[in-house]
Amino acid sequence: MSESNNALARAPRDDTAPDGLGVQLAAMPLRAMLTIRGDFADAGFVSAVEAVSGCTMPDVRKATFAGNNSLLWMSPDELMLFGDYAKADDLVAALNEKAAGSHMLAVNVSDARAVFKVSGAKARYALAKGAPVDFAQGSFGTGDLRRTRIATVATGIVMTAEDPDTFEVFCFRSYGTYLWNWLISACDENALSDLG
Amino acid sequence: MLLIHCPCCGVEAEETEFAAGGEAHIHRPGPDCSDAEWATYLFDRKNPRGVHLERWRHAFGCGKWFHMARHTYTLEVYGVYQADELTPPQAILDRIAERTSA
Amino acid sequence: MTRLAEGGALIDRTKPVSFKFDGKTYQGFAGDTLASAMLANGVKLVGRSYKYHRPRGVVTSGPEEPNALVNLGSGPTHEPNVRMTQVPLFEGLEATSQNRFPSLNADIGVLNALASKLYPAGFYYKTFIHPRVAWKHLFEPVIRNIAGLGRAPSEADPDTYEHQYAFCDVLIAGGGAAGLLAARKAGEAGARVMLVEQTERLGGRMLVDDDAEIDGKSAVAWVAEQVIALEAMDNVTIRLNTCASAAYDHGYTMLYERRTDDRKGTGPRHRLWRVRTKQIIAATGMIERPIAFYGNDVPGVMLASAVRDYVKLWGVAPGRNTVVYTVGDDGYRTALSLHAAGHKLSAVLDVREDPVGMLVEQVRGAGIKVMPATGIGKVIGGKAGVTAIKTVSFATGKDDAPLDDSIPCDCVAMAGGWSPVVHLYSHSGGKVLWDAKLAMYRPDANFRPTDGSGEGFVHAAGGANGELQTQAVLKSAAEAASGALSSIGMTTDTSAPTVAAVAEQPMQPTWFTPTQGKASYGGKHFLDYQNDVTVADIRLAAREGYESVEHAKRYTTLGMATDQGKLSNINGHAILADALGKAMPEVGTTTFRPPYTPISMGSIAGREKGILFKPVRETVMHNWHAAQNAEFEPVGDWRRPYRYQQGNEAREPSIHREIARVREAVGLLDASTLGKIIVKGPDAGKFLNMMYTNMMSTLKPGKCRYGLMCNDNGFLMDDGVVARLDEDTFLCHTTSGGSDRVHAWMEEWLQTEWFDLKVYTANVTEQWAQFAVAGPNARKLLERFEGDTDLSGDALPFMGFTDGVLDGLPVRIFRISFSGELSFEIATPTSYGPALWEALMSKGEDLGVGPYGTEALHVLRAEKGFIVVGDETDGTVTPHDVGMSWAVSKKKEDFIGKRAMMRSDLTREGRKQLVGLLTTNPRRVLPDGAHAMSADGTRAIGHVTSTYYSPTLKRSIAMALIEDGQSMMGQTLTIGIDANSAAKAVVSSPVFYDEEGARQNV
Known part of the structure; x- marks a missing residue:
């Protein structure tokens, strides 16, 4: 698969998160x-x-x-x-x-999923607005993986090795736009300011 | 809303991660069976007010099917066991007997 | 103004706040509730009751408020039925009264009250039954205009709402003395604790009823000490303005947090917490009860505890001259509060014959008149409020006691005893028992709500457990904490702080005065303020045979308003018990159902509104389709292009243009949504033989076979093309909406029935973008790509496939067709989809290439008589019914659906069979679902499943399921169009075009 074709591939989405989020949010490149x-x-x-x-x-x-x-x-x-x-x-x-x-x-299945990175001290609270999972420190740590749902989208959530507050969230690619929009909404700093 | 322990991935998660699959241990007869046997397989279910052996799938999680022994009224869960077990393990049967004897 | 010169623990007198009620501007202070601010402004009339439109004032200071309901906000932020007692005052707040027409002061609905003899309990049931037509045209419009609480908002709510999941070991509902002590003990034991409090303050009644000393400190100082200790604990989370609304199964608890009612764009307005806790401590306190007497709903008649709340917390005296009416010692606290604030008390009326004790003596010592064995016989006043009461002596023992003295006053404080808030205890099955001495239902510790292990998980503490004295409250909290902690393997001791408090004398339960009086005594004696249910209504219900508390409730509507009977249920049940001559426990109580107080619809929706309402699936080509002006249609969660509009082209011409392109040139369809499942293993062929009606094990690698999938009822559930990739590996295509379902179906059989089969599956639907390139020019177009794949009919015949490369793009090319034309379906890894699609578009320009949507696809397939699962099938249709017996193997010993197809109902004569219908008028397109009539016109014999105008054939075509349709070829049927018209159609083969398949097989 040549470089030129890869460049033509549609990114999962416009990967620039808006201002005003209480965490760092990014759409990850293909892997x-x-x-x-x-x-x-x-x-x-x-x-x-x-x-x-x-x-x-x-x-x-x-x-x-x-x-x-x-x-x-x-x-x-x-x-x-x-x-x-x-x-x-x-x-x-x-x-x-x-x-x-x-x-x-x-x-x-490298083309079948979208991956997002959610990181920061409030990331666990943002994810817990849609996933029925206990993300508290002590309950969910580095290297922990959970298959669950966010809203009604089936997702996998991993706390990566980078640092203890970094999560990767993946879902089937077709749900990527929906989940991206959901994450932007849930990561609103005003919805996180009074948590944690 | 139930809290369910998945015996396949070890997660204890709320019911919304799971899908209910109805009564467990229904025998699927072969194509030579009688109409009555086939009808029993398709349609006859116990639907008790009480202990129920049932099938569940961790639909949003590991995707695996498993069995659960549950009281349909009190919602007490007596135990979960693997999908390929044809009857509940003795420990679960004992637990049911102990909890329902009173 | 009734604001006191000083005092008011919650208000900040340096921060004036202005707000509007019914258009008029008022002033309050930061820290006020809307109710305290209105009382401070001397406004007594704040609402009208539901049935009689009687003038009503604030009765309580909390969530149990039945009367003071308002419309909050306006336009898109308008919200009805908001309790003024729970609205924190903010600058610019706008509220309007509700349930009044045309205005609060002059409400014509009060005519209902003048005619109230016509409105006894059950009036609606008795009166509006006949005639039916009158209901629709007369009764309902009139009633609707006058009735109703509040007005539904008419614009979309601009605010945001959200859900939040949380987990804890112990959830403590209520931040009063009991909750604080329980939280402290659980926190110190190391448990994960959530302490939630529905108001904006911790301390509960300790902030007001501060006559007790705890561990040698004032109650307020003790509260402060607990709060400081709790805030220092990392394992304790405190949330104010958060009500524990519901306790469901297995520790699932719903909390309703009100964050920003001032709507200043500071994040979600309400937050619905979905908490899974191991244990709940219900420290939800108590609610004071009113007493039923004539005129007990006149504005100015309030709960005694609320009166002293307003004095102490907000520095407001609801009246200048108050009468306290009490059944026990507690009412004396209100007298003392008012006296300490320098206000006048005309009298304390006590139902007991010989009130004694410290509180009583303090009141007497303050020079306040105490009247034993005396009740209120009548309240004098109107919408402007109370002006006087007339007393009635209990000493006479007569039924209709004569009215005694008239006492001028502008406020009546009722202290009718207390009821534990047992809602959380009861929501998931906890039982309550009647305590005759204290006249209350209290939690029965032998019947707790149980969790998944069958153990009780809700522990009532303090007032919620029926404890009235501070020492007992704290002791009960310590025991609840100990019980909750030991249930989760932690420990604490059951010691409680030492309380020094005045001893109280027993209360004398009193539901109605005069105690021996008739329900008609004087006038109306209200039980349920919101629904205007009176003592007379309950007694009538008892007389008419509504002996069950559940029946009496529905007949009278007692407790069925938005306050759910917080003030009225116990009183009503006591009146019912009395009327029936039964004891309270024999009458029973109604079921407590969540939520505890009403919660906003927005909080239930959370953030799942607008674009987040429901997940939408997009293919990788979605943006391209949108840029080409595609009109999308939902297919499962997918959005697929229905058609591509050029300019302002109407629907039909655009669809016909797309169909013509496929029949005459070459069209592109984004078929990426088709499900794709890999099935691999040594037993894969054997497994697929069970899953499909066809024989799949004989399929040769490199070949495709169209397969049908049934359930064990023998009914079609999915279809698709199966390709054998190699000896061990199959690729199964499913319908667009069916990929997840079919994958789960396969896994179900593998995991639960045939776990001995060596087969693995994987859903690779989204790994591939897949495009149909269909039309006579399809091969010509593909041959323009660089690559060494031989696309000739000999090298790649119909129902074959090959892996290859097109202009450097990795592809898999299938020779399959759903249009009946020469067709290639090309799959490429999803990320390469746009590159492939753009290349097809640019290379095929002179060949007439262009996209076609799902509607063109449907017409093309209908012309060919191809079924769509879900159109031609409805869950009761077998392969034989749709003429596809050729796809049902007779050789296989078993497959899913085989045995069922032998059942008598599936083999009988007269089943509906798939046929074509050609209308006698070729322009007439039958409606979808239209019924075909039997020859004698007496019954429907089938229905239209797909129906289109075929631009290819230049006539209408339809597919239909008709009883024994295969034997009716050439017959003319009558198809019902609507009640007055019908069409004629001739039964035909469902294949309307190129029956021999010559076009696709080239």
């Missing part, structure tokens, strides 16, 4: 995303995933990080691998090769 399904008790499968991703196998509802890659526990038989956009097909091929002996599925 490699792989849906990986397999038997977590299958040593061959697990070692293939760890070798290709460089990440250690995450615990339940956790994400692990290694360089530009991160590996997310999505369900008892599903992982999500984040990495460099241009390497997605290579990652799929490498997984298929290394886990050839296992019943598994690895598929490139």
Whole structure:
């Protein structure tokens, strides 16, 4: 996939957040995303995933990080691998090769989701305006992952390794505009000033 | 609104993350069954005022189906167990017996 | 002015605030409520009652207020039924009275009152039943004009509202003495605590009834100490102006926070908290009860506790000359407050024969006349307020006690005893029991509301638990905290601060005076101020057989107004019990339902309004479509271009233009919305054989097959093209609205029924932008791209697919057609969609390329007789019904729907079958859903499922489901259009165009 074509790709949205927000909000550029399904008790499968991703196998509802890659526990038989956009097909091929002996599925879904970053001391309160999740310190920390809903949109929310107040929120791409607008509304500094 | 523990991803979350799937342990007969057996499979449900073994799916979460033993009136939850278990584990049966004996 | 020269703990006399009521400007102070400011301005008449339009004044100082309801704001910010007692005063506040016509002072609805003999309980039920026509044209318009509380706003609310999720171990509702102590104990034990208080202040009644000393300090000083301690705890969150509105199952609690009623653009106006707590401590206090006597609704008759609240908190004396009417010691506190503020008291009337004790003696010592065994027989006054009362002696023991002295006064303070606020305890099933001594329902600790583990999770504390004395209040709070904490594995001791307070004597429950009087004594004795329910109404209900409290409530409307009977229910039930000769517990009480006080509609909606009302899904081409003037239509959550408008082109010509383009040149359709599910594994073929009616395991890699999906009832639920990518991997297309549903359906079977199958699925719908390139010029257009993919009919035949590259873009090209034309569906990773689409548009300009929308798509497919699941099917239609038996495998042992299709109802004669309909008048387009009539015209035998004007065929076409339709070819049917007209149509094949499929197979 050539650079020129990538430049033509429609960004998830106009990624400039308006003024007056109580947190930092950004739409993230495309990244490699792989849906990986397999038997977590299958040593061959697990070692293939760890070798290709460089990440250690995450615990339940956790994400692990290694360089530009991160590996997310999505369900008892599903992982999500984040990495460099241009390497997605290579990652799929490498997984298929290394886990050839296992019943598994690895598929490139790098174009299927929108990702937003919400960061700042009030970020957890902004997300809790729509997600029925306890984001309090002590309940939700670095590397924690939660699949839930924001309003009625299915989302995944990860606290990244960057710092303890940075969340990445992802949803199916078609809901991106809606979720972006929702986040802008929920991150209004006036709706956060009296919280926390 | 119920608070439900998903046995598949360990989350304790509110009901809005889940989808109810009706009565559990319904046997799906093969294509050679009688009309009556098929009708039972399709239509006959217990609908008790009391203990109910039922199917739920963590629809907004890990996407997995599981079973829950619940009282339909008091909303007490006796336990959750995996979707591939054909009957409730003994511990849940014991819990039901203990809680409903009085 | 009735503002006192000094005092008023809550007001800031250095900050005057001006506001308007009914257009007139008034002054108050910062810290006032609208009610305290109106009283300070000497305004007694603030509203009219619902039924009789009687003049009414402020009765209470809090959320239980039944009378002082106003319209707040104007235009788009107008809000009806706002309780003046809960509106903090702000500069520029505008309020208007409601339920009056034409004005508050001269309300013609008061005629209702003159005719009140015509309006007994149940009057509406008895009177307006017959004749029916009169209801619509006479009764309803007249009643609507006069009745009603407030006026609904007519413009969209510009304010923002929101929801907020929160979690805690212990939620404490109420910031009075009990709540503060419980919060302190829970906080010190290390629990995550939320303490919420519906007013803007902590301390509850301690701020007013400060005659007790707690741990050697004044009550106010003790409160301050608790607040400082709580604010220092990181694990304790305090929210003021936040009412615990509801306690639902499993600790789900709804809080209603009023943030900025002054609408100064400072964020959400109201916030609805959705809290999941492990334990609730209901420290919600008590509400004082009024007493029913003749004239107890004249403006100036108030609750005694409210009178002293106004004196102490806002520096307002509601009257210059007050009479206290009490059933116990508590009313004496009001007398003492007024006396301390330098105001005159004509008398304290006490129903007890021999009132004694400290409070009584203090009042006597102040030179105030105490009248034992005396009640109010009559209030004299009108809309300007009370002018005097006449007393009635309880000593006579006679039914209609003669009226005794007349005592001039302008305010009557009623102290009828207290009722615990048991709402939170009761909302999710907690039971209450009757305490005859204190004449109150109090929480029954043996029947708490239970959580998911079956354990009680709501603990009543303080007044809410029925405790009247400060020492008992604090003890009860400590016990509630201990109980809540031990339920979550934490501990605290049950010690409570030591209270030094005056001893109080027992009260004497009194619901109605004269106690032995007839309900007709003098005039009306109000129980429910808001709904104008009187003692006589309840007694009438009892006489007419409405013995159940639930029936009596509905018959009389007792407690059914916006205040939900906060002042009236217990009194009403007591009157009912008395009338029936039963004890209170035998009569029972009505169910407490959330919310505790009305909450705004805006807070319920939260931020899900306007563009956030409902999620909308957009394809990657959405902006392009919009720029081309696409008219969008919803398909599931998706927005798809219905048609593209050129200039101000009407709908039909634009759709016909798009259809002609596909039939004659080449059109582009954004089909990205089609669901795409990867199914992979050694058992994938076996699994799909179960999911589809067709045989999928025999599909060759590189080939496509159109498949039907049924449920186990045998009814069609989805359809789509399945492509086999390799031996182990299939790509299943679903309908646009069906991707999530079908993916979930597959997972359901894999997880719950066939968990032995080695199959994994993944929903890759949004990974791909997918475009149909359809029309005779389609191949010509694609051959202009650089790439080595052979697109000839031999290399890529109909129902084949190939991976390839078009001008450097990775693509998968399917030879499938939903238009009946030569058609390629091209999928490319979503991000490349715009590049591919733009390239198709620019390279095909001379070939006549252009976009077509979903309506053109529908006409094109209808011309070909292709079904749409959801149009031709409605959840009761089988593949056989729509003539697709060819897609139902006879070889497979089982598939979902197979057994059901053998059921007698699905194999019987007379089922509706899909046919075409050709109207005898070719211009006549049948209405969607129109019914076909049986030959004798007596019944409907089927209905139109799709109907269009076909520009290709230059005539109307329709598809329909008709009983035994396949055997009726060539017959003419009558199709009902409306009540007076019908059309004729001939039954035909549903395939209207290119029946042999020559156009698509080239």
